[in-house]
Amino acid sequence: MTRDDARQKIIFALDTSDFAHVQYWAETLAGRVGMFKIGKQLYTACGPAAVRMIQKFGGEVFLDLKFHDIPNTVAMASLEAARLGVKLFNLHALGGYEMMARTVDALDNEFKGAERAKVLAVTILTSSSDETLRQVGIDKPVAEMVVRLAELAQRAGIDGVVASPQEIPLIRRACGDDFLIVTPGVRPGFAALNDQKRVMTPAEAVRAGGDYLVIGRPIGDAPDPAAAAEMILEEIIAG
Numbered sequence: 001m002t003r004d005d006a007r008q009k010i011i012f013a014l015d016t017s018d019f020a021h022v023q024y025w026a027e028t029l030a031g032r033v034g035m036f037k038i039g040k041q042l043y044t045a046c047g048p049a050a051v052r053m054i055q056k057f058g059g060e061v062f063l064d065l066k067f068h069d070i071p072n073t074v075a076m077a078s079l080e081a082a083r084l085g086v087k088l089f090n091l092h093a094l095g096g097y098e099m100m101a102r103t104v105d106a107l108d109n110e111f112k113g114a115e116r117a118k119v120l121a122v123t124i125l126t127s128s129s130d131e132t133l134r135q136v137g138i139d140k141p142v143a144e145m146v147v148r149l150a151e152l153a154q155r156a157g158i159d160g161v162v163a164s165p166q167e168i169p170l171i172r173r174a175c176g177d178d179f180l181i182v183t184p185g186v187r188p189g190f191a192a193l194n195d196q197k198r199v200m201t202p203a204e205a206v207r208a209g210g211d212y213l214v215i216g217r218p219i220g221d222a223p224d225p226a227a228a229a230e231m232i233l234e235e236i237i238a239g
Protein backbone atom coordinates (compact mmCIF):
# COMPACT_ATOMS: atom_id res chain seq x y z
CA MET A 1 0.00 0.00 0.00
CA THR A 2 1.35 3.47 -0.90
CA ARG A 3 1.62 6.30 1.61
CA ASP A 4 -1.21 8.11 -0.16
CA ASP A 5 -3.49 5.04 -0.03
CA ALA A 6 -2.81 4.78 3.71
CA ARG A 7 -3.37 8.53 4.23
CA GLN A 8 -6.71 8.43 2.41
CA LYS A 9 -7.95 5.80 4.87
CA ILE A 10 -7.43 7.91 7.99
CA ILE A 11 -10.18 10.17 9.27
CA PHE A 12 -9.02 12.42 12.11
CA ALA A 13 -11.67 13.08 14.79
CA LEU A 14 -11.60 16.81 15.48
CA ASP A 15 -12.90 16.48 19.04
CA THR A 16 -12.45 20.02 20.34
CA SER A 17 -14.64 23.01 21.17
CA ASP A 18 -12.04 25.54 20.09
CA PHE A 19 -12.37 27.06 16.63
CA ALA A 20 -8.66 28.02 16.59
CA HIS A 21 -7.81 24.31 16.93
CA VAL A 22 -9.66 23.54 13.71
CA GLN A 23 -7.29 25.66 11.64
CA TYR A 24 -4.28 24.30 13.55
CA TRP A 25 -5.31 20.67 12.91
CA ALA A 26 -6.15 21.36 9.27
CA GLU A 27 -2.67 22.79 8.72
CA THR A 28 -0.80 20.20 10.80
CA LEU A 29 -2.52 17.08 9.52
CA ALA A 30 -3.57 17.95 5.95
CA GLY A 31 -0.82 15.82 4.35
CA ARG A 32 -1.17 13.04 6.92
CA VAL A 33 -4.88 12.21 7.02
CA GLY A 34 -7.50 11.89 4.28
CA MET A 35 -10.51 13.45 6.01
CA PHE A 36 -11.57 15.36 9.14
CA LYS A 37 -14.47 14.28 11.32
CA ILE A 38 -16.63 16.94 12.92
CA GLY A 39 -18.74 15.51 15.72
CA LYS A 40 -21.21 16.68 18.32
CA GLN A 41 -18.70 18.62 20.45
CA LEU A 42 -17.24 20.80 17.70
CA TYR A 43 -20.50 21.20 15.78
CA THR A 44 -22.37 22.27 18.93
CA ALA A 45 -19.66 24.78 19.74
CA CYS A 46 -18.95 26.20 16.28
CA GLY A 47 -21.62 24.97 13.83
CA PRO A 48 -21.21 25.00 10.03
CA ALA A 49 -18.25 27.44 10.32
CA ALA A 50 -16.13 24.45 11.38
CA VAL A 51 -17.10 22.59 8.21
CA ARG A 52 -16.27 25.63 6.08
CA MET A 53 -12.89 26.06 7.79
CA ILE A 54 -11.84 22.52 6.83
CA GLN A 55 -13.18 22.98 3.31
CA LYS A 56 -11.22 26.26 3.00
CA PHE A 57 -8.04 24.21 3.51
CA GLY A 58 -9.14 21.76 0.82
CA GLY A 59 -10.06 19.09 3.37
CA GLU A 60 -13.01 16.71 3.22
CA VAL A 61 -15.46 16.36 6.08
CA PHE A 62 -17.27 13.48 7.78
CA LEU A 63 -20.12 15.12 9.72
CA ASP A 64 -20.64 12.74 12.65
CA LEU A 65 -23.88 13.95 14.24
CA LYS A 66 -25.49 10.48 14.43
CA PHE A 67 -29.06 11.59 13.72
CA HIS A 68 -31.74 9.60 15.59
CA ASP A 69 -35.26 11.04 15.58
CA ILE A 70 -38.60 10.60 13.82
CA PRO A 71 -38.23 9.89 10.07
CA ASN A 72 -39.20 13.37 8.83
CA THR A 73 -36.83 15.16 11.22
CA VAL A 74 -33.89 12.94 10.31
CA ALA A 75 -34.60 13.24 6.57
CA MET A 76 -34.73 17.06 6.77
CA ALA A 77 -31.60 17.30 8.96
CA SER A 78 -29.83 14.96 6.53
CA LEU A 79 -30.64 17.27 3.62
CA GLU A 80 -29.02 20.13 5.52
CA ALA A 81 -25.95 17.99 6.23
CA ALA A 82 -25.62 17.07 2.55
CA ARG A 83 -26.08 20.73 1.48
CA LEU A 84 -22.97 21.61 3.52
CA GLY A 85 -20.97 19.69 0.93
CA VAL A 86 -19.61 17.09 3.35
CA LYS A 87 -18.31 13.78 2.04
CA LEU A 88 -19.89 11.57 4.73
CA PHE A 89 -22.53 12.01 7.43
CA ASN A 90 -24.42 9.55 9.59
CA LEU A 91 -27.55 8.49 11.45
CA HIS A 92 -28.29 5.70 13.94
CA ALA A 93 -29.47 2.43 12.39
CA LEU A 94 -31.44 1.86 15.61
CA GLY A 95 -33.81 4.58 14.31
CA GLY A 96 -35.19 1.85 12.05
CA TYR A 97 -35.99 1.14 8.40
CA GLU A 98 -38.49 3.96 7.78
CA MET A 99 -36.17 6.62 9.19
CA MET A 100 -33.29 5.44 6.99
CA ALA A 101 -35.35 4.89 3.81
CA ARG A 102 -37.04 8.32 4.10
CA THR A 103 -33.59 9.90 4.41
CA VAL A 104 -32.29 8.15 1.29
CA ASP A 105 -35.43 9.18 -0.65
CA ALA A 106 -35.03 12.81 0.42
CA LEU A 107 -31.37 12.82 -0.68
CA ASP A 108 -32.16 11.15 -4.01
CA ASN A 109 -34.96 13.65 -4.71
CA GLU A 110 -32.72 16.60 -3.97
CA PHE A 111 -29.55 15.44 -5.75
CA LYS A 112 -31.20 13.47 -8.61
CA GLY A 113 -28.19 11.33 -9.54
CA ALA A 114 -25.61 14.10 -8.99
CA GLU A 115 -22.77 13.36 -6.58
CA ARG A 116 -23.89 13.73 -2.97
CA ALA A 117 -22.71 12.99 0.55
CA LYS A 118 -22.64 9.30 1.43
CA VAL A 119 -24.85 8.43 4.38
CA LEU A 120 -23.67 5.92 6.96
CA ALA A 121 -25.62 4.08 9.63
CA VAL A 122 -24.05 3.73 13.07
CA THR A 123 -24.57 0.12 14.17
CA ILE A 124 -23.48 -0.44 17.78
CA LEU A 125 -21.10 2.13 19.26
CA THR A 126 -17.51 0.95 19.66
CA SER A 127 -17.68 1.87 23.35
CA SER A 128 -20.46 -0.71 23.86
CA SER A 129 -20.19 -4.35 24.93
CA ASP A 130 -22.69 -7.20 25.33
CA GLU A 131 -23.26 -5.89 28.88
CA THR A 132 -24.11 -2.40 27.54
CA LEU A 133 -26.77 -3.97 25.31
CA ARG A 134 -28.18 -6.03 28.20
CA GLN A 135 -28.53 -2.82 30.24
CA VAL A 136 -30.93 -1.45 27.60
CA GLY A 137 -32.85 -4.69 27.19
CA ILE A 138 -31.09 -6.19 24.15
CA ASP A 139 -30.16 -9.80 24.88
CA LYS A 140 -28.23 -10.47 21.67
CA PRO A 141 -24.44 -10.37 21.34
CA VAL A 142 -22.97 -7.17 19.85
CA ALA A 143 -21.70 -8.92 16.71
CA GLU A 144 -25.16 -10.30 15.88
CA MET A 145 -26.79 -6.88 16.37
CA VAL A 146 -24.15 -5.18 14.20
CA VAL A 147 -24.82 -7.52 11.28
CA ARG A 148 -28.58 -7.24 11.71
CA LEU A 149 -28.40 -3.41 11.67
CA ALA A 150 -25.97 -3.37 8.72
CA GLU A 151 -28.34 -5.56 6.68
CA LEU A 152 -31.30 -3.35 7.63
CA ALA A 153 -29.38 -0.21 6.62
CA GLN A 154 -28.39 -1.75 3.30
CA ARG A 155 -32.00 -2.72 2.55
CA ALA A 156 -33.01 0.90 3.25
CA GLY A 157 -30.50 2.14 0.64
CA ILE A 158 -27.87 3.48 3.09
CA ASP A 159 -24.31 3.66 1.65
CA GLY A 160 -22.44 2.00 4.51
CA VAL A 161 -21.98 1.61 8.25
CA VAL A 162 -19.97 2.71 11.24
CA ALA A 163 -18.85 -0.33 13.25
CA SER A 164 -15.88 -1.69 15.15
CA PRO A 165 -13.05 -3.14 13.04
CA GLN A 166 -13.73 -6.44 14.82
CA GLU A 167 -17.00 -6.78 12.89
CA ILE A 168 -15.60 -5.99 9.40
CA PRO A 169 -15.43 -9.63 8.19
CA LEU A 170 -19.01 -10.32 9.32
CA ILE A 171 -20.34 -7.16 7.63
CA ARG A 172 -18.42 -7.88 4.42
CA ARG A 173 -19.88 -11.38 4.29
CA ALA A 174 -23.42 -10.07 4.85
CA CYS A 175 -23.34 -6.85 2.78
CA GLY A 176 -20.61 -7.32 0.16
CA ASP A 177 -17.59 -5.33 -0.98
CA ASP A 178 -19.36 -2.17 -2.20
CA PHE A 179 -20.87 -1.34 1.19
CA LEU A 180 -18.72 1.26 2.98
CA ILE A 181 -17.32 0.30 6.39
CA VAL A 182 -15.99 3.12 8.58
CA THR A 183 -14.35 2.04 11.83
CA PRO A 184 -13.67 4.02 14.98
CA GLY A 185 -12.23 2.01 17.88
CA VAL A 186 -8.77 2.03 16.31
CA ARG A 187 -5.83 1.93 18.71
CA PRO A 188 -2.16 1.79 17.74
CA GLY A 189 0.10 0.04 20.27
CA PHE A 190 1.36 3.35 21.69
CA ALA A 191 -2.11 4.70 22.59
CA ALA A 192 -4.48 4.24 25.54
CA LEU A 193 -7.83 2.45 25.07
CA ASN A 194 -9.75 5.31 26.74
CA ASP A 195 -13.49 4.49 26.64
CA GLN A 196 -13.27 2.26 23.54
CA LYS A 197 -14.16 -1.42 24.07
CA ARG A 198 -14.07 -3.15 20.67
CA VAL A 199 -10.73 -2.15 19.13
CA MET A 200 -8.04 -3.21 16.66
CA THR A 201 -4.74 -1.66 15.59
CA PRO A 202 -4.66 0.46 12.40
CA ALA A 203 -2.85 -2.26 10.44
CA GLU A 204 -5.31 -4.94 11.60
CA ALA A 205 -8.31 -2.75 10.70
CA VAL A 206 -6.95 -2.13 7.19
CA ARG A 207 -6.09 -5.83 6.72
CA ALA A 208 -9.63 -6.74 7.79
CA GLY A 209 -10.94 -4.57 4.94
CA GLY A 210 -12.09 -1.30 6.54
CA ASP A 211 -12.59 1.52 4.04
CA TYR A 212 -11.85 4.30 6.53
CA LEU A 213 -10.40 4.34 10.07
CA VAL A 214 -11.55 7.08 12.48
CA ILE A 215 -8.74 8.05 14.85
CA GLY A 216 -8.95 10.85 17.42
CA ARG A 217 -7.13 10.81 20.75
CA PRO A 218 -4.20 8.60 19.64
CA ILE A 219 -3.22 11.51 17.37
CA GLY A 220 -4.81 14.52 19.07
CA ASP A 221 -3.59 13.73 22.60
CA ALA A 222 -0.09 12.64 21.52
CA PRO A 223 2.83 14.86 22.60
CA ASP A 224 3.67 15.28 18.89
CA PRO A 225 0.45 14.74 16.85
CA ALA A 226 2.19 14.96 13.47
CA ALA A 227 4.68 12.26 14.56
CA ALA A 228 1.83 10.08 15.89
CA ALA A 229 0.02 10.36 12.54
CA GLU A 230 3.26 9.43 10.75
CA MET A 231 3.69 6.35 12.97
CA ILE A 232 0.16 5.24 12.15
CA LEU A 233 0.80 5.74 8.41
CA GLU A 234 4.01 3.70 8.67
CA GLU A 235 2.19 0.94 10.53
CA ILE A 236 -0.52 0.74 7.86
CA ILE A 237 2.00 0.73 5.01
CA ALA A 238 4.12 -1.97 6.71
CA GLY A 239 1.06 -4.03 7.62
Ligand SMILES: O=c1ccn([C@@H]2O[C@H](COP(=O)(O)O)[C@@H](O)[C@H]2O)c(=O)[nH]1
Nearest residue numbers: 013039124125126184185214215216217
Ligand atom coordinates in the same frame (compact mmCIF):
# COMPACT_ATOMS: atom_id res chain seq x y z
O1 LIG B 1 -19.14 3.76 17.33
C1 LIG B 1 -18.57 4.86 17.32
C2 LIG B 1 -19.02 5.93 16.58
C3 LIG B 1 -18.33 7.10 16.60
N1 LIG B 1 -17.21 7.25 17.33
C4 LIG B 1 -16.49 8.55 17.28
O2 LIG B 1 -15.18 8.33 16.75
C5 LIG B 1 -14.22 9.09 17.45
C6 LIG B 1 -13.21 8.16 18.07
O3 LIG B 1 -12.27 8.92 18.78
P1 LIG B 1 -11.05 8.25 19.57
O4 LIG B 1 -10.45 9.42 20.30
O5 LIG B 1 -10.13 7.66 18.53
O6 LIG B 1 -11.59 7.21 20.49
C7 LIG B 1 -14.98 9.95 18.47
O7 LIG B 1 -15.19 11.21 17.89
C8 LIG B 1 -16.32 9.24 18.63
O8 LIG B 1 -17.38 10.14 18.85
C9 LIG B 1 -16.75 6.20 18.08
O9 LIG B 1 -15.71 6.29 18.78
N2 LIG B 1 -17.45 5.04 18.04
